[in-house]
Amino acid sequence: MDLTQIFSIALGAILVENFILVQFLGICPFMGVSKKMDTATGMGLAVTFVMGLASIFCWLVNEYLLVPLGLEYLQTLAYILVIASLVQFVEMFLQKSMPALYEALGIYLPLITTNCAVLGVALLNTQNGYNFIESVVYGITGGLGFMLAIVLFASVRERLEYAEYPKAFEGFPVALVSAGLIGLGFVGFRGLKIW
């Protein structure tokens, strides 16, 4: 296993091809849970965890179930079922062991099922032909990239409360525009390449 390969996947997933700001995966929770810093961090952790697990299980399902049986066309269906059950599991786990975080995440926890970033990472793993270790690294670092973006955005958004802007931009539009400006910062990573 080549270590530089893994490092470049990780760097790519966190900065160069950030899931939210460059690939547009997982915008709904990004917009929905980013009003406060602590819920944003919690959401970031939960998504990272689910993305890591989803990469593991979807890879296993694809390699040992779908490919041997020649059922690759059922990929989307199989992945979404795997993810839905994973989320259910994480939800039960959090409810038992971290009730405070569970309360804070509220409705957004079941919504991780419909987070494009999670299904996206599983599909991209298959599409890019990653092996097991690469898939897991891509899943976890993709989640970390998500967390980085949502934490940055939440801290900007807390300040937006006191900012002045045209009335038509109230609420969502101003959030979108500021997300765009953060995205502009991430364009700077584009030329970044390792070896």
Add this chain to the structure above:
Amino acid sequence: MNVKKQFKEGLITQNPVLVQLLGMCSTMAITTTLFNGIGMGISVTVILTCCNIVISLLRKVIPSKIRIAAYVVVIAGFVTIVDLLIQAYLPDLSSSLGVFIPLIVVNCIILGRAEAFSSKNGVAASALDGIFQGIGYTWVLVVMSVVREFLGSGSFGGGILNGGAGIQIFPSEYGAMLLVLPFGGFLMLGSLIALVQWALRRSEEKKNQEVAK
């Protein structure tokens, strides 16, 4: 059943993207050429309509506890069908939309309409709802992609007109590249939503004034 009201809701007052703020991932990601916009819009409309019909038919059979899982399975089925059809007949579209076609499964618009509308209404109304909401989504995509393509690279109708190259209106080196880059999608959608909020607020003020008179 009120066709006119549903039509207006789908296109403007309850527009899935601009007012309900659903399905933003694909809206921002793929609207770089007209071809992508129309292709994605039509795919979502077809899937939304089919899902609405099936879910509305099954609404009394599905137990409410596992309804979300059941909806997701129905949606994933239709998405797979459309995905395979596009791969077979429109390989260009398939390669330019990439992972965003299978990701229609988790497009909040479809699950949202299933939960909010077709699980409570009859088949015909749900089918119409799917068509109108789909058209509402499509026109937003088309507007976004036309503006981004024109200002960003100076062309119109990329992927469809002029053998796929699009009609060049001004040389592409004078375009504002920032609109074609990913974050241009955020800026564009933000401005579009702001415009609609402004327009809706104005029409409401006008109505209030008339009532006051």
